[in-house]
Amino acid sequence: MKAQPLASHYINGAYVEDDHGRSIEVIYPATGEIIARLYSATSDIVERAVGAARAAQGKWAKLKPVARGRILRRAADILRERHAQLGRLETLDTGRVIQETLGDPGVAANAMEFFGGAIASFYGDYIDLGQSFGYSRREPLGVCVGIGAWNFPIQIAAMKAAPALAMGNAMVFKPSENTPLSALALAEIFTEAGLPDGVFNVVQGYGDVGEALAIHETVAKVSLTGSVPTARKVSGVAASKLKHITLELGGKSPVIVFDDAEVENAVSGALAANFYANGEVCTNGTRIFLHEGIRDRFLKRLTERTKNIRIGDPLDPETHMGPLINKTQHQKVLDYIAIGKTEGATLLCGGGVPRLQGFDSGLFVEPTVFVDATDSMTIAREEIFGPVMTVLSFRHEDDVIRRANDTQFGLAAGVFTRDLSRAHRVITELQAGTCWINTYNRTPIELPFGGYKHSGIGRENALAALSHYSQLKSIYVETGDIANPY
Numbered sequence: 077m078k079a080q081p082l083a084s085h086y087i088n089g090a091y092v093e094d095d096h097g098r099s100i101e102v103i104y105p106a107t108g109e110i111i112a113r114l115y116s117a118t119s120d121i122v123e124r125a126v127g128a129a130r131a132a133q134g135k136w137a138k139l140k141p142v143a144r145g146r147i148l149r150r151a152a153d154i155l156r157e158r159h160a161q162l163g164r165l166e167t168l169d170t171g172r173v174i175q176e177t178l179g180d181p182g183v184a185a186n187a188m189e190f191f192g193g194a195i196a197s198f199y200g201d202y203i204d205l206g207q208s209f210g211y212s213r214r215e216p217l218g219v220c221v222g223i224g225a226w227n228f229p230i231q232i233a234a235m236k237a238a239p240a241l242a243m244g245n246a247m248v249f250k251p252s253e254n255t256p257l258s259a260l261a262l263a264e265i266f267t268e269a270g271l272p273d274g275v276f277n278v279v280q281g282y283g284d285v286g287e288a289l290a291i292h293e294t295v296a297k298v299s300l301t302g303s304v305p306t307a308r309k310v311s312g313v314a315a316s317k318l319k320h321i322t323l324e325l326g327g328k329s330p331v332i333v334f335d336d337a338e339v340e341n342a343v344s345g346a347l348a349a350n351f352y353a354n355g356e357v358c359t360n361g362t363r364i365f366l367h368e369g370i371r372d373r374f375l376k377r378l379t380e381r382t383k384n385i386r387i388g389d390p391l392d393p394e395t396h397m398g399p400l401i402n403k404t405q406h407q408k409v410l411d412y413i414a415i416g417k418t419e420g421a422t423l424l425c426g427g428g429v430p431r432l433q434g435f436d437s438g439l440f441v442e443p444t445v446f447v448d449a450t451d452s453m454t455i456a457r458e459e460i461f462g463p464v465m466t467v468l469s470f471r472h473e474d475d476v477i478r479r480a481n482d483t484q485f486g487l488a489a490g491v492f493t494r495d496l497s498r499a500h501r502v503i504t505e506l507q508a509g510t511c512w513i514n515t516y517n518r519t520p521i522e523l524p525f526g527g528y529k530h531s532g533i534g535r536e537n538a539l540a541a542l543s544h545y546s547q548l549k550s551i552y553v554e555t556g557d558i559a560n561p562y
């Protein structure tokens with residue numbers, strides 16, 4: 077299986093190669109096969125990409141917003157037309173099952189449509205000042221850098237590019253070196269849709285390339301999706317140059333299931349919150365707080381339905397779960413499972429590495445559920461980023477709110493109950509930026525997305541994202557004479 081792109085980087089509307097960079101092997105996580113070989117960007121490539129973005133940005137920003145939006149909406153159409161091919165590419169890159177990845181180009185298209193449409197009505201204000209007046213303008217920041225994680229590569233690239241470009245910025249995007257392919261496909265699509273050369277560029281690379289971009293004098297803003305340790309580094313170098321930042325980071329999100337919850341829906345929510353995308357999702361609700369009154373009914377259905385999860389060939393449309401992204405992540409997840417056992421949690425199901433015919437080198441982990449866990453256990457405190465659910469018990473509302481908030485993270489939270497007053501009361505108290513009542517992991521483009529505490533700074537999606545890719549200019553207009561004592 078091969079997925080070799082024409083070259084490693086996409087700059088100024090064309091593929092560019094520079095084989096002086098460190099080599100990047102792109103591996104299909106289901107088989108261990110090398111599907112492409114790329115090169116990390118050299119400093120020359122970084123300069124060319126940033127230079128192309130700077131040269132293109134001014135003219136792009138001068139287009140009417142509706143004209144910029146039209147190009148993004150054309151890109152949306154192409155993304156939808158090519159969803160089968162792009163979904164397959166995403167499966168080869170990430171190992172996520174085709175059943176899921178076929179939907180990813182549509183999610184990217186939603187971002188293009190939303191921001192392509194919204195930008196024409198995202199303008200400043202008229203401010204009445206009596207004798208005179210003021211107005212404000214939303215202006216682009218200039219050259220923005222996007223740095224992506226490896227779990228949803230095309231979605232992450234689109235969620236950053238769409239608002240940035242709609243607002244009149246240019247972008248240099250660096251995907252994770254684990255999943256470099258679909259950002260290149262997106263760059264090609266932008267060109268086909270009529271985006272002027274240089275407005276969206278892709279450079280490949282490891283962390284050092286991300287850092288070189290984040291610190292670059294020409295760059296006005298950095299938007300990172302990644303882990304907390306990387307965010308500390310990126311925001312450190314960005315702060316040293318006083319750049320704007322958006323950080324979308326990890327989580328250890330709570331899902332609270334009260335005893336009046338509809339059991340099947342609550343179980344569906346918990347399964348989606350832990351096993352979708354092999355559990356490699358930043359918003360995952362990995363701490364399931366179960367009210368004692370629903371515990372037995374919930375766990376019975378959870379066990380039955382977890383055992384129905386089909387794990388195997390990611391390209392088979394019937395498969396529910398594929399392999400994890402790489403060996404490091406695979407080992408990390410297995411280590412957490414071992415720690416969970418050692419610290420005294422009870423393994424309800426999963427916990428092993430399935431043996432799958434034809435996938436001897438695949439990085440699979442069974443969907444795993446721990447029960448009888450306590451808040452202080454490592455599996456209840458640290459982000460695992462794999463298919464591992466931890467179930468905790470509670471009796472009182474006040475107590476579960478306190479426990480749910482007892483984490484450095486604050487990305488997401490969910491509540492399952494039929495009691496509407498309780499649902500809103502509890503959600504109000506939860507320290508998380510993205511919350512759900514009676515569902516989980518739904519992130520439509522219309523709703524702002526982001527985290528509290530160590531889960532992030534700024535917001536993606538919705539009009540909030542346009543604010544984060546713009547700066548506000550206030551203009552005072554005098555219509556009379558100037559009163560002056562001198």
Ligand code: NDP
Nearest residue numbers: 224225226252253282283286287302303306324325326358
């Ligand atoms: P990392 O933080 O390891 O990497 C994220 C990106 O940053 C990669 O492109 C990486 O490059 C790059 N990078 C690494 N070091 C630096 C540096 N010093 N300067 C600039 N860039 C750097 O995260 P993962 O890719 O492992 O993704 C998993 C993490 O992302 C999890 O913690 C998860 O919760 C979070 N995440 C958050 C989401 C959200 O929207 N809130 C969504 C998805 C994931 P390279 O890959 O080459 O190291």
